[in-house]
Amino acid sequence: xxxxxxxxxxxxxxxxxxxxxxxxxxxxxxxxxxxxxxxxxxxxxxxxxxxxxxxxxxxxxxxxxxxxxxxxxxxxxxxxxxxxxxxxxxxxxxxxxxxxxxxxxxxxxxxxxxxxxxxxxxxxxxxxxxxxxxxxxxxxxxxxxxxxxxxxxxxxxxxxxxxxxxxxxxxxxxxxxxxxxxxxxxxxxxxxxxxxxxxxxxxxxxxxxxxxxxxxxxxxxxxxxxxxxxxxxxxxxxxxxxxxxxxxxxxxxxxxxxxxxxxxxxxxxxxxxxxxxxxxxxxxxxxxxx
Amino acid sequence: xxxxxxxxxxxxxxxxxxxxxxxxxxxxxxxxxxxxxxxxxxxxxxxxxxxxxxxxxxxxxxxxxxxxxxxxxxxxxxxxxxxxxxxxxxxxxxxxxxxxxxxxxxxxxxxxxxxxxxxxxxxxxxxxxxxxxxxxxxxxxxxxxxxxxxxxxxxxxxxxxxxxxxxxxxxxxxxxxxxxxxxxxxxxxxxxxxxxxxxxxxxxxxxxxxxxxxxxxxxxxxxxxxxxxxxxxxxxxxxxxxxxxxxxxxxxxxxxxxxxxxxxxxxxxxxxxxxxxxxx
Numbered sequence: 356x357x358x359x360x361x362x363x364x365x366x367x368x369x370x371x372x373x374x375x376x377x378x379x380x381x382x383x384x385x386x387x388x389x390x391x392x393x394x395x396x397x398x399x400x401x402x403x404x405x406x407x408x409x410x411x412x413x414x415x416x417x418x419x420x421x422x423x424x425x426x427x428x429x430x431x432x433x434x435x436x437x438x439x440x441x442x443x444x445x446x447x448x449x450x451x452x453x454x455x456x457x458x459x460x461x462x463x464x465x466x467x468x469x470x471x472x473x474x475x476x477x478x479x480x481x482x483x484x485x486x487x488x489x490x491x492x493x494x495x496x497x498x499x500x501x502x503x504x505x506x507x508x509x510x511x512x513x514x515x516x517x518x519x520x521x522x523x524x525x526x527x528x529x530x531x532x533x534x535x536x537x538x539x540x541x542x543x544x545x546x547x548x549x550x551x552x553x554x555x556x557x558x559x560x561x562x563x564x565x566x567x568x569x570x571x572x573x574x575x576x577x578x579x580x581x582x583x584x585x586x587x588x589x590x591x592x593x594x595x596x597x598x599x600x601x602x603x604x605x606x607x608x609x610x611x612x613x614x615x616x617x618x619x620x621x622x623x624x625x626x627x628x629x630x631x632x633x634x635x636x637x638x639x640x641x642x643x644x645x
Numbered sequence: 646x647x648x649x650x651x652x653x654x655x656x657x658x659x660x661x662x663x664x665x666x667x668x669x670x671x672x673x674x675x676x677x678x679x680x681x682x683x684x685x686x687x688x689x690x691x692x693x694x695x696x697x698x699x700x701x702x703x704x705x706x707x708x709x710x711x712x713x714x715x716x717x718x719x720x721x722x723x724x725x726x727x728x729x730x731x732x733x734x735x736x737x738x739x740x741x742x743x744x745x746x747x748x749x750x751x752x753x754x755x756x757x758x759x760x761x762x763x764x765x766x767x768x769x770x771x772x773x774x775x776x777x778x779x780x781x782x783x784x785x786x787x788x789x790x791x792x793x794x795x796x797x798x799x800x801x802x803x804x805x806x807x808x809x810x811x812x813x814x815x816x817x818x819x820x821x822x823x824x825x826x827x828x829x830x831x832x833x834x835x836x837x838x839x840x841x842x843x844x845x846x847x848x849x850x851x852x853x854x855x856x857x858x859x860x861x862x863x864x865x866x867x868x869x870x871x872x873x874x875x876x877x878x879x880x881x882x883x884x885x886x887x888x889x890x891x892x893x894x895x896x897x898x899x900x901x902x903x904x905x906x907x908x909x910x911x912x913x914x915x916x917x918x919x920x921x922x923x924x925x
Contacts, residue, residue: 479858582755
């Protein structure tokens with residue numbers, strides 16, 4: 356009896372096993388590939404991340420907290436939060452408006468417009484800063500006019516915000532556009548024909564449909580806005596306690612050989628990255644579920 | 646994406662004019678006008694002036710270092726990215742989901758943080774630097790350090806572009822190949838590889854494009870010796886700080902044109918990739 360059950364089971368299992376064997380490699384190959392992959396990821400991802408926290412606490416918790424409580428560090432944190440809040444808000448509104456125009460209507464040149472929105476991703480951050488120096492710097496196109504009217508953009512908050520907005524420009528729009536294109540216009544058309552106004556339709560129909568994708572875009576946009584270094588470095592002027600964002604403050608501390616303090620501020624940014632990744636995983640599950 | 650007739654179908658949905666108008670205005674103000682400033686500034690130079698800047702020894706070397714090492718880093722990412730994505734999709738191993746989530750670290754970790762961390766790790770007294778020193782390999786403050794930073798920054802691109810394609814690959818194709826007598830190696834090189842090739846190349850091109858413009862993670866570990874370990878984005882900043890705007894602009898122009906060329910190539914690859922998955 357037990358033998359026949361055994362054969363029955365093995366008979367049943369055979370085709371599946373065979374199929375799996377056909378789609379797999381010898382054990383030695385599998386182990387080698389996994390070992391190389393793990394080693395590569397360990398050296399290039401795990402160790403750099405762990406090093407940030409290990410260095411940050413290398414002088415103990417007291418030194419860590421003291422480094423974060425420095426007035427310059429606090430000013431940098433404050434500036435970073437402000438720049439990120441403004442940039443993310445601007446790109447959020449733009450992303451929604453652009454996605455509405457692109458996804459809900461047909462017009463010629465749409466694919467060119469999408470490419471142009473994606474353009475900032477392929478521009479070096481340094482160039483994204485440089486272009487604003489060329490426009491608003493002392494020798495720039497509007498430099499003289501700005502001086503006459505006592506308006507300062509470069510080496511001040513507006514320049515930092517402009518550079519950050521340029522660098523993070525595509526993040527929200529590129530999450531919304533494909534999703535809203537896929538969702539089509541039927542629900543909006545139904546709402547309109549039932550008498551809803553355009554804004555009611557947007558807030559009651561469209562926005563709930565894209566809320567997770569919107570949050571996803573905002574999350575990535577915020578991470579980049581807070582961490583941006585190259586573009587901001589060009590336009591900030593590095594005035595301590597005034598125009599230094601957190602990444603720039605990290606650079607200054609590091610170049611002054613205050614390694615533990617540099618890594619302490621860096622650890623906040625690394626923490627932000629980890630929180631971003633966790634939230635991203637949560638949102639991806641929500642998006643997949645929909 | 647559809648490339649049908651661009652008809653202006655009348656729609657009951659309101660707001661077309663105002664949303665498209667705002668989109669174009671904001672795009673022009675933030676992206677197009679600033680970038681065209683670069684073209685205008687370059688046009689103020691005569692061709693001889695432009696050429697003198699671009700072909701000077703230091704500029705040429707910086708461009709060579711940026712493009713050469715970016716290409717090398719993209720090749721490394723292509724090979725190891727393919728291995729990593731294969732392991733993630735096809736095999737089971739401990740902490741697989743954690744490793745999968747960590748792939749995006751280079752996207753999320755600010756570049757300056759990555760820069761000082763990699764420098765600390767690979768410096769001669771660092772964990773990895775100390776291990777490599779007896780072998781006579783110096784990483785930090787050499788071109789090899791630039792390569793390490795660029796591999797880090799480009800790591801997610803190949804994995805994340807190939808992963809969905811490999812996941813969607815139908816098992817039947819491989820089983821059919823095996824049934825028809827193909828060896829496993831033949832199945833991989835003749836059936837699987839051609840299906841994921843467009844995605845692999847797209848990931849490669851994206852990693853390359855990102856590396857060419859990278860600044861933050863590189864400057865800490867590079868050593869920044871002119872003609873040896875000075876990348877083009879850093880030279881742009883150095884020229885700006887010397888108030889040599891023309892020099893900075895000319896170098897930026899060369900890099901911008903190169904990134905547009907890469908962007909164009911990526912678009913082509915993606916269209917090829919879409920076509921291939923439609924045909925399959």
